[in-house]
Amino acid sequence: MRLANPFRTLLRRPSQGRRRWGDLAFRGIVTIGAGAVVGVLVAILWILWTGSSQSRAAFGLGIVTNPTWDITTNVFGLLPMIDGTLLTSAIALVLAVPIALGSSIFLTQLAPKALPSALKAALAQVVDLLAAIPSIVYGFWGLFVLVPYMRTTVDPGLRSAYDRLGNLVAPTVHAVSPGASAWAGTHSPFTGTIIGEDVLSASIVLAIMVIPTVAAISRDALAAVPIPQREAALALGATNWEATRRAVLPYARSGIFGASILGLGRALGETMAVTLVIGNGLAPPTSLFNSGSTLASLIATQFSESTGPLEYSVIIEAGLILLLITLGVNIVARAILWRFQSPGGAGGD
Amino acid sequence: MDATKMAAVGLSASYGRGPAITDINLEFGPNSATAIIGPSGCGKSTFIRCLNRMHETAPRATVTGKVFLDGEDIYEQDPTAVRRRIGMVFQRPNPFATMTIFDNVAAALRFNGRHSREETDKIVYESLQAAALWEEVKDHLFAGATSLSGGQQQRLCIARALAAQPEVLLMDEPCSALDPISTAKVEDLIFTLKRTYTVIIVTHNMQQAARVADRTAFFYLGKLIEVNDTKEIFERPKEKLTEGYVSGRFG
Ligand SMILES: Nc1ncnc2c1ncn2[C@@H]1O[C@H](COP(=O)(O)OP(=O)(O)O)[C@@H](O)[C@H]1O
Numbered sequence: 290m291r292l293a294n295p296f297r298t299l300l301r302r303p304s305q306g307r308r309r310w311g312d313l314a315f316r317g318i319v320t321i322g323a324g325a326v327v328g329v330l331v332a333i334l335w336i337l338w339t340g341s342s343q344s345r346a347a348f349g350l351g352i353v354t355n356p357t358w359d360i361t362t363n364v365f366g367l368l369p370m371i372d373g374t375l376l377t378s379a380i381a382l383v384l385a386v387p388i389a390l391g392s393s394i395f396l397t398q399l400a401p402k403a404l405p406s407a408l409k410a411a412l413a414q415v416v417d418l419l420a421a422i423p424s425i426v427y428g429f430w431g432l433f434v435l436v437p438y439m440r441t442t443v444d445p446g447l448r449s450a451y452d453r454l455g456n457l458v459a460p461t462v463h464a465v466s467p468g469a470s471a472w473a474g475t476h477s478p479f480t481g482t483i484i485g486e487d488v489l490s491a492s493i494v495l496a497i498m499v500i501p502t503v504a505a506i507s508r509d510a511l512a513a514v515p516i517p518q519r520e521a522a523l524a525l526g527a528t529n530w531e532a533t534r535r536a537v538l539p540y541a542r543s544g545i546f547g548a549s550i551l552g553l554g555r556a557l558g559e560t561m562a563v564t565l566v567i568g569n570g571l572a573p574p575t576s577l578f579n580s581g582s583t584l585a586s587l588i589a590t591q592f593s594e595s596t597g598p599l600e601y602s603v604i605i606e607a608g609l610i611l612l613l614i615t616l617g618v619n620i621v622a623r624a625i626l627w628r629f630q631s632p633g634g635a636g637g638d
Numbered sequence: 639m640d641a642t643k644m645a646a647v648g649l650s651a652s653y654g655r656g657p658a659i660t661d662i663n664l665e666f667g668p669n670s671a672t673a674i675i676g677p678s679g680c681g682k683s684t685f686i687r688c689l690n691r692m693h694e695t696a697p698r699a700t701v702t703g704k705v706f707l708d709g710e711d712i713y714e715q716d717p718t719a720v721r722r723r724i725g726m727v728f729q730r731p732n733p734f735a736t737m738t739i740f741d742n743v744a745a746a747l748r749f750n751g752r753h754s755r756e757e758t759d760k761i762v763y764e765s766l767q768a769a770a771l772w773e774e775v776k777d778h779l780f781a782g783a784t785s786l787s788g789g790q791q792q793r794l795c796i797a798r799a800l801a802a803q804p805e806v807l808l809m810d811e812p813c814s815a816l817d818p819i820s821t822a823k824v825e826d827l828i829f830t831l832k833r834t835y836t837v838i839i840v841t842h843n844m845q846q847a848a849r850v851a852d853r854t855a856f857f858y859l860g861k862l863i864e865v866n867d868t869k870e871i872f873e874r875p876k877e878k879l880t881e882g883y884v885s886g887r888f889g
């Protein structure tokens with residue numbers, strides 16, 4: 290015989306009239322809210338889908354692997370922009386996450402004696418402030434300060450450092466694997482004419498824009514780690530850094546990961562700042578010193594001056610692909626978070 | 639008391655404003671348990687956290703006075719080295735939430751020099767045995783530590799503290815978050831541990847003090863009021879305040 294679940298009756302306890310109406314209204318409001326969010330997403334997808342029908346008919350799925358963008362022959366491939374989007378965002382994230390995480394560790398984990406709490410609060414405010422600066426400001430800074438500096442100093446420096454390092458390790462690499470050596474010799478990421486308005490500059494501007502976002506959110510994640518977790522390590526004789534690394538960072542890992550994904554989302558879709566510094570080349574970049582485009586910068590630069598309905602439709606498809614990429618990133622991130630649920634979300638003291 | 643393992647001399651501490659404890663002088667003998675009792679907020683936790691230099695990790699914390707371990711002032715030494723010699727068990731069980739049961743205990747060794755695999759396995763086994771937890775966890779050593787019950791988690795924390803092979807064990811109300819059965823287990827454990835360690839246990843449970851402690855110190859408003867053999871404190875307290883507290887008139 291199955292025993293009745295005693296909680297079932299508790300849950301079914303008849304509620305008073307007032308409470309029921311409150312519940313109903315509450316449920317109604319949140320349902321409408323949730324429905325509206327889904328509705329907006331579906332509507333956007335629908336508009337992009339129908340708007341890109343001409344492009345999809347002309348190029349099919351091959352558009353994402355087609356490297357040619359040629360107005361004169363009406364061939365519009367989106368590979369250069371997909372390349373540009375993924376490359377700049379990936380580099381930006383690789384540059385930004387360590388710096389952002391470093392700053393949030395600095396602000397949350399340093400001993401109170403080493404960093405007075407007033408100064409700590411002020412620094413946290415500055416980080417939050419940076420996250421609120423409009424992207425056009427970053428773009429102008431990138432164009433007038435970063436790009437000239439990259440052109441005159443950083444880019445030539447990187448190239449010669451890479452070459453020197455290459456000469457240094459070439460014999461060893463060649464001895465281990467002649468194939469790899471030959472490949473590395475012809476695949477320097479620092480070839481081409483140095484113009485300053487290029488993939489690398491765009492990546493750096495993106496990194497700088499993403500740092501405050503990642504820093505602010507990962508700081509919150511670190512601050513939310515229960516103090517007893519940290520004290521457990523300290524009481525065993527851990528140094529401050531060991532306690533951070535062994536007890537605090539693992540506990541906050543899902544929050545840090547979430548912060549990085551949010552930063553990635555911002556980088557993927559960033560438009561103005563990138564448009565100003567990436568050079569808006571329409572060929573696939575083969576070097577970090579090449580100009581390029583991202584899906585977002587393509588839309589910004591080509592939409593208003595599209596030469597015909599086909600190009601117009603292709604640009605809408607660029608928007609569709611950008612949306613799908615960001616959705617995909619978020620879904621994968623969520624799946625990973627769900628898989629490696631950190632204790633912050635799954636109970637535990 | 640024939641010898642002194644640890645001694646607080648003129649120890650005062652604060653959290654930036656008024657003093658939380660004032661001018662405490664207290665000695666602890668080896669291989670014995672000392673209970674610290676007193677009403678909530680009287681500075682028991684603050685005091686015990688000064689004994690392994692954890693107090694200074696709080697914002698704006700200050701400490702004056704000396705704490706001797708084997709005759710040497712721990713405030714003249716490296717705090718991480720001090721904490722390896724003086725283990726601590728906290729009020730609420732705080733196993734490392736991201737680690738397995740095994741790793742929680744092994745973590746103690748990680749901060750404590752290099753150990754071979756065999757050594758680590760051996761110390762983890764011995765520590766879990768000593769904390770009377772081995773039988774309950776031996777079949778799922780690699781399960782997450784938070785899968786254990788509260789009482790098991792606290793014994794895991796004791797095992798973790800023991801794995802660092804300390805000389806002194808500080809326990810801050812180790813049973814206050816536990817059910818009666820778990821409490822009884824931990825008390826039995828303390829009874830065994832005090833044969834090999836210097837145990838200092840904070841408790842607001844007087845029966846517990848009477849059961850496990852050889853000596854008992856009564857704190858009130860940040861001051862040490864009286865310290866004596868546990869039996870004396872409970873049966874023939876010298877101070878009016880102590881008498882009022884142990885007879886349950888306040889607290
Ligand atoms: N982190 C803290 N910051 C400021 N004051 C504190 C802090 N912890 C404890 N105190 C204060 O110090 C005094 C002693 O507290 P505590 O040592 O925790 O007492 P007990 O453990 O005996 O209950 C209390 O007045 C308490 O309010």
Ligand SMILES: [Mg+2]
Binds near residue numbers: 682683684
């Ligand atoms: Mg306390």
